[in-house]
Amino acid sequence: MPQExxxxxxxxxxxxxxKQVKQLQDQRQDQLSMVVFSNDLDKILAALVIAxxxxxxxxxxxLFFTFxxxxxxxxxxxxxxxxxxxxSKMLGAMLPHSISNLKLSKLNMEGMGAKMIKSIMKKQNxxxxxxxxxxxxxxxIEICICEMSMNMMGFKKEEMIDYPNLSYCGxxxxxxxxxxxxxxxxx
Amino acid sequence: xxAEELTQVKVDKSVxxxxxxxxxxxxxxxxxxxQIEKGQVMxxxxxxxxxxxxxxxxxxxxxxxxxxxxxxxxxFKILLRK
Numbered sequence: 001m002p003q004e005x006x007x008x009x010x011x012x013x014x015x016x017x018x019k020q021v022k023q024l025q026d027q028r029q030d031q032l033s034m035v036v037f038s039n040d041l042d043k044i045l046a047a048l049v050i051a052x053x054x055x056x057x058x059x060x061x062x063l064f065f066t067f068x069x070x071x072x073x074x075x076x077x078x079x080x081x082x083x084x085x086x087x088s089k090m091l092g093a094m095l096p097h098s099i100s101n102l103k104l105s106k107l108n109m110e111g112m113g114a115k116m117i118k119s120i121m122k123k124q125n126x127x128x129x130x131x132x133x134x135x136x137x138x139x140x141i142e143i144c145i146c147e148m149s150m151n152m153m154g155f156k157k158e159e160m161i162d163y164p165n166l167s168y169c170g171x172x173x174x175x176x177x178x179x180x181x182x183x184x185x186x187x
Numbered sequence: 188x189x190a191e192e193l194t195q196v197k198v199d200k201s202v203x204x205x206x207x208x209x210x211x212x213x214x215x216x217x218x219x220x221x222q223i224e225k226g227q228v229m230x231x232x233x234x235x236x237x238x239x240x241x242x243x244x245x246x247x248x249x250x251x252x253x254x255x256x257x258x259x260x261x262x263f264k265i266l267l268r269k
Contacts, residue, residue, distance in 0.1 A: 049209065052210050052214065056213040056214045057213070057217075057248055058249070125207050125208050125211070126208045126209075127208070
């Protein structure tokens, strides 16, 4: 009889442990959550290379675009159709119109530096931000735009690029996703 | 596997990623690996020194066997078994 009781305790212990292991596994998935904050050409490039690299390694990737970075997701051929007030128009005019005219964080020199870097990248077969964004879409990388900063910057959903996995969210979505990701980054 | 054994390995699939830089070769490898069966050998050609370090990490994650790298003139031949 005591032996049977002992066996039962062990079985219960194993069951509890299995539950804990499962909980731990659920907590941290093979997932990368990244806040993309900057709209500097170099930083966007770094963010996209890491994102595409992770997706190539079959890691699930979720990008949260907030503040300045949102301007990199604008489609220069689209407009908000008269929905913008004066301040929004001003901000829009001063910020990059799309991913194609971002500035370098250093040595930009009125766009000369950015042009030079782009020509070097082309020569060395480094993918451009535009190409990386296209690859990101093909790999199913999810992009979430912070609704609050979008409103603050005066950007409208109508001016954003066509991207298959694009959605709008708040900070709680990022925190929930980051909480279950094995990698979290802020760029 | 030593260098001589490595050159003797029968390659089932060759991926030429010499025209791309990081993360291009990794992407090319990911796309091509689906086209071979388990146990078959794939080689990735890359002019990128970084790829030589990246592919073994990728293999380790995916459970593929990294066989080794042959240095050719101006590029690397990276071999792995699915």
